[in-house]
Amino acid sequence: MKTIILATAIRILIPLFIIFSVYTLFRGHNHPGGGFIGGLIGSIAFVFHTMTHGPQHTVDTFLKLNLYGYPRQPNQSRSLYLMRMMRVNVWRRRKMARHPDIKHHMVRIESVYIIATGLFLAATSGVFGLLSGQPFMHAYWSDFYIPVLGKPGTPILFDLGVYLLVIGVVLKITFVMSEE
Amino acid sequence: MFLAILAGFLLAFAAPLLHRWLGKWVLVPMATLPFSIFVYLLTLTPAVLGGDKLGELHDWAPSLNINLHFFLDGLSLLFALLITGFGTLIMLYAGGYLKGHPLLGRFYLYLTLFMTAMLGLVLAGNIISIFVFWELTSISSYLLIGFNQDKEKSRNSALQALLVTGLGGLALMGGLILLGMAGGSYTLSELLERGDLVTNHALYLPALVLILLGAFTKSAQFPFHFWLPNAMEAPTPVSAYLHSATMVKAGVYLLARLTPVMGGTDEWQYTLMLVGGITTVLGALLATQHTDLKAILAYTTISALGLLVTMTGIxxxxxxxxxxxxxxxxxxxxxxxxxxxxxxxxxxxxxxxxxxxxxxxxxxxxxxxxxxxxxxxxxxxxxxxxxxxxxxxxxxxxxxxxxxxxxxxxxxxxxxxxxxxxxxxxxxxxxxxxxxxxxxxxxxxxxxxxxxxxxxxxxxxxxxxxxxxxxxxxxxxxxxxxxxxxxxxxxxxxxxxxxxxxxxxxxxxxxxxxxxxxxxxYASRFNKLYLFGPANLYQLTLKGFLIGATKITATIQNGYLRSYIAAIVTAQISLVVLALWDDGPRLELGNRLHELSQLRLYEVVLLLMIVSALVFLFKSQSRLTSIAIMGIVGYSAALLYILFGAPDVAATQLLIETLTVVIFVLILHKLPTFKYLSHATERYKYVLISLTFGAVMTYVILIVKQYPLDSQLKAYYGQNSYLLAHGRNIVNVILVDFRAFDTLGEIVVLAVAAIGIMAMLKLRMQKGEKP
Structure with a gap:
């Protein structure tokens, strides 16, 4: 489905959608919103993108990680190598992309991974309570307050898990439906 | 004793790893374990021979009266020594017999698992734990018989053994529960002293029948004897250990164990003597009809088991x-x-x-x-x-x-x-x-x-x-x-x-x-007789089950979403009607008619929108129109939510409606043209179901509204959501904090559904079918 207006508009709107969805997620604790609604808002952005550009393009644009790296030197320790790789991929991306020795890997983030991450976050948020002898899912809150977002605590983690899971599920369904 | 069982399970699952590390020397740790348990049991022997009964209690589910209770007296000791002593030799033998076999580690896993389960069975002092270990022996026996998994005959024999002993296990579970009810206890040592109470109880006969069924299937008594010769497909160490010395004697053990509790009555004696006697003669007779060493041994084993049962019966x-x-x-x-x-x-x-x-x-x-x-x-x-x-x-x-x-x-x-x-x-x-x-x-x-x-x-x-x-x-x-x-x-x-x-x-x-x-x-002359034998009956039953299951599945799972939904909705209607029919509260509308005058204009408009949209939906001739109309219904419902002060629900509804419409549009042009395939009367049937469902739900809500709302819960959440959970949005606080466990369950369902959708559509695509 190619409509130029929607296709152009959605590219500008996606960051807005994402920011708004994250805002809804964190706002949910005190005002209408929350992980489920936030996740739906976030996923709608991608669904519209898939609708106008096709699933392959959506995956290429948003769900591919470019990783840079070089093979491990023979006498380099494994941990040092891992740390170097992290630095290469986090702080020096621009410079490394043009470097001749550096190899370029593309990693596709499957939407199932997003689902799994969400489920993992939601489940582990309850373990904190379990570890300190309280019942599973007992909530813990920190004492400080972050502006806009509110007080961090384990329920926020749980909500984040729900958010990711909803995004993952909707993306998966959309991709599967539109790929065939 | 608990440690011995635990060590057995741990070592069993370590076996494949040990095989990888130690190669053929894996037999050393595997044989050491039964041997050390054997020695440990020997140290307990003087106490038992002196007439002591040793017990050991670990809580399992104390509220259900189920404990991990170990109990050692003469009978258990005899069996336990037999199991561990023979087990040691078998472990050594298996090392030689399957030398160089790539799956030796797995074999040791199954064998040790079996040995531990069998040991648990004879040491258990609680009839529920007896049952648990009993089933474990059935399962490990299944795995061992089917060890040569590339042979079809092994797989069939394994399945046969599992089905027959599993059937018996199921019966045994019922029997043991009935026995526990009759005797008022699940603990063996208490039951052993309540023989009179049990035999005079009304539940005695059903319990007896079920327990005997369990024991007879396990010990290959007539007419369940046929699985044992087939089980000889297993590697020989297994046949020697499970199917002659230990597992098949589990049934005999159970009978012997329960003799003081259930024995002594006429039913007990005559059944055991009759079945045992037939099995003895049949086993002996069939043993002369074979030339395969293991088959001969299997049939003589059946005969010997029959003798043991007969003796218990006397x-x-x-x-x-x-x-x-x-x-x-x-x-x-x-x-x-x-x-x-x-x-x-x-x-x-x-x-x-x-x-x-x-x-x-x-x-x-x-x-x-x-x-x-x-x-x-x-x-x-x-x-x-x-x-x-x-x-x-x-x-x-x-x-x-x-x-x-x-x-x-x-x-x-x-x-x-x-x-x-x-x-x-x-x-x-x-x-x-x-x-x-x-x-x-x-x-x-x-x-x-x-x-x-x-x-x-x-x-x-x-x-x-x-x-x-x-x-x-x-x-x-x-x-x-x-x-x-x-x-x-x-x-x-x-x-x-x-x-x-x-x-x-x-x-x-x-x-x-x-x-x-x-x-x-003379063997060939019996062939006609075998046609009526239990082995053939088993085959026929199995085939019948398969055919029946296929037919039932084809009827129930017909692949039409509408019939599934109709079934779910109809079931709910009938449940609600059933609950309300007899003693449900009566609806009194008379004094509430004036509430109708409080209707706002926008409420009426929304209602009219929904109703007219539904009428159009029923008449619509294109898929796009129907999706759009469904969207109208959904958005109107969302508006209603907003008007009644539920912004969270409304937001969710709005988003879901949007997503549904968008996803539908995404695949719209790939679907075949929209046609009414079903007959018009069938559609009216669904209309009728929908109308009834709506009416029932309205009725329920009206009745609920008739009574003042007991809002303790609301007050509780209202008071505590900010104080305890630091959130002002009660709905969200309930979702992520008070009832977070429910939400976790829901999102797990969501994830599973996504994986299911993926599997269904992807698999079909790989087959090259049209989705």
Whole structure:
């Protein structure tokens, strides 16, 4: 489905959608919103993108990680190598992309991974309570307050898990439906 | 004891890893474990022989009266020693038998798992834990029989064994629960003292039938005997250990264990004697119809199990005495003979009796073991088997209305045992032959050591019966009879009737052996009879189940979403109507009509929108229109939510509607053209269902509104959501904090649904079908 207006508009709107969805997620604790609604808002952005550009393009644009790296030197320790790789991929991306020795890997983030991450976050948020002898899912809150977002605590983690899971599920369904 | 069981399970699952690290030396730790448990049990022996009953209690589910309770008395000790002692030898033997097999680690896993489960079964002091271990033995037996998973016959035999013993296990569970209800306790030591209470209880008969079903399937009694010969597809160590010495005796153990609780009644005695007797004769008869070493051994095992059950059924002191002695003797010689058969198979590549001769020269030690075991089986004088047979005859000749029947049964089986013993212990190895069967490899230490040890145990126990065996067996018989027993085992009873009958058995057994070929030639005449046998019945039942299941699935799972939804909705309607029909509160609308005047204009407009949209939906001729109309309905509902002050629900509804419409549009052009395939009447049927559902739900809501809302819950959440959970949005606080566990369950369902959708659509695409 190619409509130029929607296709152009959605590219500008996606960051807005994402920011708004994250805002809804964190706002949910005190005002209408929350992980489920936030996740739906976030996923709608991608669904519209898939609708106008096709699933392959959506995956290429948003769900591919470019990783840079070089093979491990023979006498380099494994941990040092891992740390170097992290630095290469986090702080020096621009410079490394043009470097001749550096190899370029593309990693596709499957939407199932997003689902799994969400489920993992939601489940582990309850373990904190379990570890300190309280019942599973007992909530813990920190004492400080972050502006806009509110007080961090384990329920926020749980909500984040729900958010990711909803995004993952909707993306998966959309991709599967539109790929065939 | 708990530690022993735990160690067993841990080591079982470490076995594949150990095999990877240690290679063929994996047998060292695997054999050490049963041996150390054996030694540990030996240290407990003096206490048990002194008449103590050792118990050990660990809480499992105390609220349900289910505990991990271990209980050691004479009977358990006898079985536990048998399991661990034999287990040690089997572990060694398996190391030799499956040497170099890539899956040896897995084999040890299954075997150790089985051994631990069996040990747990005989040590368990709570009937629920007995059942749990019982099922574990069934499962590990299934895995072991199907160990050669690439052979179809192994897989079928394994499944057959699992289904038959699993059926029995299910019955047993019911029986044990009924028994626990009748006796008022699930603890064995308490039940053992409540025999009278149980036998006079109304639940006694059903409990008895179910428990006997469990015991008979496990111990391969007629008409469930057919799985045992098929189970011989398993590697020989398994056949020797599970299907002759230990697992099949679990049923006998259970019967013996429950004798003080349930025994002594007419139903008990007659059923056991009848079934045991038929099994004994049938097993013996069928044993003469085969030439495969393992098949012969399997059928004689069935026969021996039948004898054990018969003895339990007779239930007198001499019978119990005979049963424990024969049980031990049988385990020793039958285990040996199985191992010998495995050796022969391993070395020559065949198990056919007619092709095997003169092996004594090339397999010296195996031959000696076979000879010793054969003599014990035949009941020759200095062997333990002799004592067993003497006692059997004595027990059957006790004063009772069936004495001659019982004697005939044991005499017949004794005769066949003699013939089989001669064929296996003598014929295969020692009969002179000009052309001995050639060997593929010479005898190996690991393969001949275990049978030699077992067979010599039979000889030693026979020569020195008073030393260790008698006190142990006495305590074992005592736990079945519930009274103190005094009996002494002796080799020589003097010249009496029983000795004469023993000699007669041997003479006739030799005759059977001589004319075995002629007996074999009758085999083909029985073929027609087998058509009506239980094995065939099993096949037919299995086929019937498959056909039935296919048909039911085709009816229920017809693949039309509409019929699923209709079924769900109809079920809910009928449940609600059922609940409201009789004593549901009556709806009083009369005094509430004035509430209608409070309707706002926008509410009426929304209602009209929804209703008219639904009418259009029913008439619409294109898919796009219907999706758009569904969208109108959804958005109107969302608006209603907003008007009634539920912004969270409204937001969710709005987003879901948007997503539904967008996703529909995404795949719209890929779907076939929109046509009404169903008949018009069928559509009216769905309209009717929808209308009824709407009416029922409205009725329910009206009734609910009739009563003042008890809003303690609302007040609680209102008060505590900010104080305890630091959130002002009550809905969200409930979702992520107060009832977070529910939400976790819901998102798990969501994730599973996504994976399911992916699997369904992807799989179809790979098949190249149109989705």
């Amino acid at each position: 239930g007198t002191a001499p019978a119990m005495e005979a049963m424990v002695v024969f049980l031990l003797a049988h385990a020793l010689y039958k285990g040996t003979l199985f191992l010998v058969a495995g050796n022969v198979d391993h070395a020559t590549g065949t198990r056919d009796l007619t092709q095997l001769t003169g092996l004594s020269g090339s397999m010296r030690y195996t031959a000696i073991a076979a000879l010793l075991a054969g003599m014990s089986m035949a009941g020759l004088l200095p062997f333990f088997g002799f004592i067993g047979k003497e006692l059997l005859y004595e027990a059957t000749l006790e004063e009772s209305p069936f004495r001659w029947m019982l004697f005939a049964v044991s005499f017949f089986s004794g005769m066949v045992f003699v013939a089989v013993a001669i064929a296996l212990g003598f014929g295969v190895f020692w009969r002179r032959s000009t052309k001995p069967t050639p060997l593929q490899h010479p005898d190996k230490l690991l393969l001949y050591l275990p049978p030699v040890v077992l067979a010599s145990a039979g000889l030693v126990f026979g020569l020195l019966p008073g030393f260790f065996v008698t006190p142990l067996l006495r305590r074992a018989a005592e736990s079945m009879l519930g009274v103190e027993q005094v009996f002494e085992l002796a080799l020589w009873h003097g010249f009496n009737l029983v000795l004469g009958l023993s000699l007669l058995t041997m003479a006739l057994g030799y005759v059977v052996y001589r004319y075995a070929n002629r007996l074999l030639s």
